[in-house]
Amino acid sequence: MAEEVILLDYWPSMFGMRTKMALAEKGVTYEYKETDPWVKTPLLIEMNPIHKKIPVLIHKGKPICESLIQLEYIDEVWSDSYPMLPSDPYQKAQARFWGDFIDKKFYDPSWKVWGTKGEEQVAAKKELLEHFKTLETELGDKPYYGGEVFGYVDIALMGYYSWFIAMEKFGDFSIETEFPVLTQWTKRCLARESVVKALADPDKIIEYANILRKKFGAE
Amino acid sequence: MAEEVVLLNFWPSIFGMRTMIALEEKGVKYEYREEDVINNKSLMLLEMNPIHKKIPVLIHNGKPVCESIIQVQYIDEVWSDKNPFLPTDPYQRAQALFWADFIEKKLCVCGRRAWTTKGEELEATNKEFLELLKILQSELGDKPYFGGAKFGFVDIIMIGFYCWFPAYDKFGNFSIESECCKLMAWGKRCMERESVAKSLPDPEKVVGYVLQLK
Numbered sequence: 001m002a003e004e005v006i007l008l009d010y011w012p013s014m015f016g017m018r019t020k021m022a023l024a025e026k027g028v029t030y031e032y033k034e035t036d037p038w039v040k041t042p043l044l045i046e047m048n049p050i051h052k053k054i055p056v057l058i059h060k061g062k063p064i065c066e067s068l069i070q071l072e073y074i075d076e077v078w079s080d081s082y083p084m085l086p087s088d089p090y091q092k093a094q095a096r097f098w099g100d101f102i103d104k105k106f107y108d109p110s111w112k113v114w115g116t117k118g119e120e121q122v123a124a125k126k127e128l129l130e131h132f133k134t135l136e137t138e139l140g141d142k143p144y145y146g147g148e149v150f151g152y153v154d155i156a157l158m159g160y161y162s163w164f165i166a167m168e169k170f171g172d173f174s175i176e177t178e179f180p181v182l183t184q185w186t187k188r189c190l191a192r193e194s195v196v197k198a199l200a201d202p203d204k205i206i207e208y209a210n211i212l213r214k215k216f217g218a219e
Numbered sequence: 220m221a222e223e224v225v226l227l228n229f230w231p232s233i234f235g236m237r238t239m240i241a242l243e244e245k246g247v248k249y250e251y252r253e254e255d256v257i258n259n260k261s262l263m264l265l266e267m268n269p270i271h272k273k274i275p276v277l278i279h280n281g282k283p284v285c286e287s288i289i290q291v292q293y294i295d296e297v298w299s300d301k302n303p304f305l306p307t308d309p310y311q312r313a314q315a316l317f318w319a320d321f322i323e324k325k326l327c328v329c330g331r332r333a334w335t336t337k338g339e340e341l342e343a344t345n346k347e348f349l350e351l352l353k354i355l356q357s358e359l360g361d362k363p364y365f366g367g368a369k370f371g372f373v374d375i376i377m378i379g380f381y382c383w384f385p386a387y388d389k390f391g392n393f394s395i396e397s398e399c400c401k402l403m404a405w406g407k408r409c410m411e412r413e414s415v416a417k418s419l420p421d422p423e424k425v426v427g428y429v430l431q432l433k
Contacts, residue, residue: 050321050354059310062310064310064313064317065317066316066317066320069313069316069317069320070313072312072313072316073309073310073312073313076309076312077309089293089296089297090279090282090284090293092292092293092296093284093289093290093292093293096286096289096292097284097285097286097289100286100289101270134270
């Protein structure tokens with residue numbers, strides 16, 4: 001039976017990029033519907049009435065919201081190939097911990113470093129660099145966060161990759177210089193088709209960041 | 220092999236209550252260690268949760284699991300032979316995780332603001348808090364528990380708020396019973412479970428704790 005999978009997403013969203021990577025890893029064909037989250041379409045409101053945000057994964061007409069939850073769902077439904085989470089409960093808990101860290105801690109300074117100015121921006125940059133350091137330390141000598149195999153945490157963080165360029169430009173730092181080990185990891189991930197196809201054009205991201213900066217009053 | 224389970228916690232924490240309830244539901248024996256998080260975090264806490272330095276920390280055979288929602292999932296997976304918290308169906312699981320995330324991202328964050336704001340900002344926070352409770356009440360609907368007929372994951376994630384409701388009422392100058400009577404009924408239903416009654420502190424103690432902070 002053909003699976004009907006639809007993804008409501010917005011091209012610059014780091015969260016949507018995660019879900020696209022996961023679907024690609026599993027070889028799932030889906031219909032992509034570009035959905036501007038600033039314009040609350042009836043479909044978006046119907047499928048995500050609580051948050052009215054993208055990405056929304058719609059599987060056989062039923063919505064799954066929140067990108068990390070979508071990753072777990074995709075891993076469970078299409079469980080016959082490329083497991084993204086470890087099967088061991090302790091290792092799984094560690095993977096979930098880092099996914100949670102990325103969204104709870106990394107997310108805020110990751111946009112404030114390009115989306116704010118003055119003291120707020122300086123504080124965001126300091127915090128962001130600390131979190132990059134923490135993430136690089138956690139990676140250690142491993143090829144991927146999960147060990148030998150590209151998985152959940154790699155996807156959770158690579159979702160932000162398109163925005164690294166905006167963080168660097170407006171934060172005035174170089175990820176390659178500050179975090180060479182993490183940079184090697186990004187190159188390793190970029191060798192995967194699922195990742196490359198999910199990411200946005202960096203020039204378009206800079207253009208979009210400039211629009212948002214004006215909107216937020218950062219310039 | 221005997222399992223060694225230790226829980227580092229701070230008694231008023233809604234987060235710690237989740238983990239305690241989960242352990243009790245599974246009949247897991249554990250050592251409880253009270254942490255003085257305000258004045259003096261122990262070396263063990265700093266070692267076991269170096270990233271956030273927060274409770275609760277679940278230590279299983281010497282290995283730490285941090286973040287209460289992650290701990291409840293872990294407990295469900297390790298002690299999988301009784302009282303499953305999450306449904307087996309992936310879609311139902313995703314819905315349960317969604318509501319846990321909603322409670323975490325929206326209700327907990329709003330609730331925290333209630334203790335650190337005043338004036339107009341506090342009024343707005345209180346209004347939002349009640350709206351969020353109403354959303355949860357709507358989600359509960361006519362079901363006895365969030366998961367349906369059985370006490371489960373979302374109930375575990377949410378129930379810690381029940382012993383904090385009198386404190387919110389007192390300082391928010393509203394009545395959750397009047398605004399969300401179905402949710403209160405759900406709370407009372409959950410309190411009939413031994414795992415919950417054992418894990419939630421006396422609401423009067425919570426009020427006393429908040430008075431001390433303010």
